Amino acid sequence: xxxxxxxxxxxxxxxxxxxxxxxxxxxxxxxxxxxxxxxxxxxxxxxxxxxxxxxxxxxxxxxxxxxxxxxxxxxxxxxxxxxxxxxxxxxxxxxxxxxxxxxxxxxxxxxxxxxxxxxxxxxxxxxxxxxxxxxxxxxxxxxxxxxxxxxxxxxxxxxxxxxxxxxxxxxxxxxxxxxxxxxxxxxxxxxxxxxxxxxxxxxxxxxxxxxxxxxxxxxxxxxxxxxxxxxxxxxxxxxxxxxxxxxxxxxxxxxxxxxxxxxxxxxxxxxxxxxxxxxxxxxxxxxxxxxxxxxxxxxxxxxxxxxxxxxxxxxxxxxxxxxxxxxxxxxxxxxxxxxxxxxxxxxxxxxxxxxxxxxxxxxx
Numbered sequence: 001x002x003x004x005x006x007x008x009x010x011x012x013x014x015x016x017x018x019x020x021x022x023x024x025x026x027x028x029x030x031x032x033x034x035x036x037x038x039x040x041x042x043x044x045x046x047x048x049x050x051x052x053x054x055x056x057x058x059x060x061x062x063x064x065x066x067x068x069x070x071x072x073x074x075x076x077x078x079x080x081x082x083x084x085x086x087x088x089x090x091x092x093x094x095x096x097x098x099x100x101x102x103x104x105x106x107x108x109x110x111x112x113x114x115x116x117x118x119x120x121x122x123x124x125x126x127x128x129x130x131x132x133x134x135x136x137x138x139x140x141x142x143x144x145x146x147x148x149x150x151x152x153x154x155x156x157x158x159x160x161x162x163x164x165x166x167x168x169x170x171x172x173x174x175x176x177x178x179x180x181x182x183x184x185x186x187x188x189x190x191x192x193x194x195x196x197x198x199x200x201x202x203x204x205x206x207x208x209x210x211x212x213x214x215x216x217x218x219x220x221x222x223x224x225x226x227x228x229x230x231x232x233x234x235x236x237x238x239x240x241x242x243x244x245x246x247x248x249x250x251x252x253x254x255x256x257x258x259x260x261x262x263x264x265x266x267x268x269x270x271x272x273x274x275x276x277x278x279x280x281x282x283x284x285x286x287x288x289x290x291x292x293x294x295x296x297x298x299x300x301x302x303x304x305x306x307x308x309x310x311x312x313x314x315x316x317x318x319x320x321x322x323x324x325x326x327x328x329x330x331x332x333x334x335x336x337x338x339x340x341x342x343x344x345x346x347x348x349x350x351x352x353x354x355x356x357x358x359x360x361x362x363x364x
Contacts, residue, residue, distance in 0.1 A: 023154050024054045031150035035143055041136065042143045045122065049147025052115040054155060056215060061155040064111065068148050071112035072119045075100050076141050079123040088124045096120055119144055167212045171240050172286050174205040178247050179279040185254045186272050199251060206244055213237055232356070236289075236349050243282060243342040246335075250275070253335035257328035267329075274336055277302040281343050289350055301347065302340060 027050040035043025053068060055061040082088075082096040100120050104113045119141065126136035181198050217234055258271075281301055287293050 020054060020056055023158055024051060026158060027051070027054055027147075027151040027154040030154055031147040034146055034150055038146070040143045040146065041139045042122075043146075045118070045140055045143035046147035046150065048118060049115055049144040050151040050154075051147075052112075053148050053151035060215070061152055065148055065152045067109045067112045068115060069145065071104055071107070071109050071116040072141070072144055072148075074103070075116040075119045076123050076137075078103070079120045080137070083124055093121060093124050096124065115144065115148075167209065167216060167237060168289070170205070170209055170212065171237075171244065172290070174202070174209060174244055175247075175282055175286055177205065178202055178244060178251070179283060182247060182251050182254070182275060182279060185251050186258070186275055195255075199248075199255075202248055202251070206241070206248060209241055209244065213241060232353055236346075236353050239342070239346045239349050240286075243285075243339070243346050246339045246342045247278075247282065250335040250339045253332050257331045261325040261328050271332065271336070274302060278336070278339055278343060281340075281347075285343065285347055285350060288354075301344060 028047045031046035031050040032043050035046040040046065049068075053061070053064055055064050078100055079096060082092060086092040086095075097117050097120055100116055101113055104110060104116060122140040122144075123137045126140060177198075181195075181202060185195070213234075216237070277300075284293065284300060
């Protein structure tokens with residue numbers, strides 16, 4: 001969720017200030033305020049705990065809270081036991097931290113190690129001062145728990161993550177980026193260095209979308225009707241990702257094999273026209289999903305005879321007795337077919353989902 005964009009690196013790139021960044025600042029302020037309100041002696045520790053606890057989704061935030069509470073209470077108990085047994089010398093604190101790290105790894109709570117070590121250090125440092133020290137240790141542990149709770153409240157109450165909207169928007173941006181790259185890949189217009197950079201940028205965008213999809217699948221839905229609805233939606237989103245991935249694979253096939261073989265102009269024009277048609281088809285499918293196409297209108301799918309013609313023309317390219325060159329062309333044609341197949345599947349899934357939604361609206 002992009003709220004502000006600040007230019008950086010001479011305008012070539014942008015640093016975005018999103019909701020998670022803003023919520024981290026709000027959580028820190030909220031933790032400090034709550035700490036001061038309840039009279040904690042160490043409200044700064046509450047702010048530190050809040051920084052560690054902010055997560056990109058409500059489910060992950062709740063999971064992080066449970067793991068942080070478990071790990072920090074366990075770490076505090078170990079720290080208290082270590083003070084009773086071996087004292088609070090620097091060597092004892094270091095050995096205790098090593099033991100806590102190993103225990104967190106054993107429990108599978110690696111993400112909580114940082115804050116748990118903070119708890120161990122502050123509890124052992126305060127616990128070495130007698131009864132008054134134990135009161136200070138309890139105050140610091142309470143401050144950490146306050147920070148964890150504050151971060152969770154802020155994450156849920158203020159601009160809760162809307163991964164579905166972000167996902168669709170970024171799919172559209174990635175498709176537009178991929179379409180430009182695919183068209184220029186076939187025409188061989190970009191410089192090699194720039195082409196490599198753009199191709200890596202596309203892969204990065206797709207990896208980011210895979211992470212968004214994972215965040216969306218993690219969210220919990222309690223109503224059975226909503227769960228079924230979201231399950232169907234996730235299938236469509238997964239198909240969107242598959243179409244982008246196959247389009248990226250087609251770019252790689254063009255780069256590796258298309259220009260390695262000398263072919264007739266007629267075949268070149270056919271493959272370029274087919275790729276151009278598929279790019280437009282992909283774009284129209286996303287328009288259809290966004291509601292920009294009139295109801296009842298269909299995206300313009302490529303005619304099936306174009307794929308058959310593409311296969312037939314391979315038989316005459318480039319030399320009848322050159323199996324390596326023919327194999328390269330088959331790789332390119334296969335990538336085109338797979339990209340087309342993914343788009344047709346996406347079209348079918350979108351149609352089923354949208355028709356079901358319209359039928360349910362009419363019933364209501």
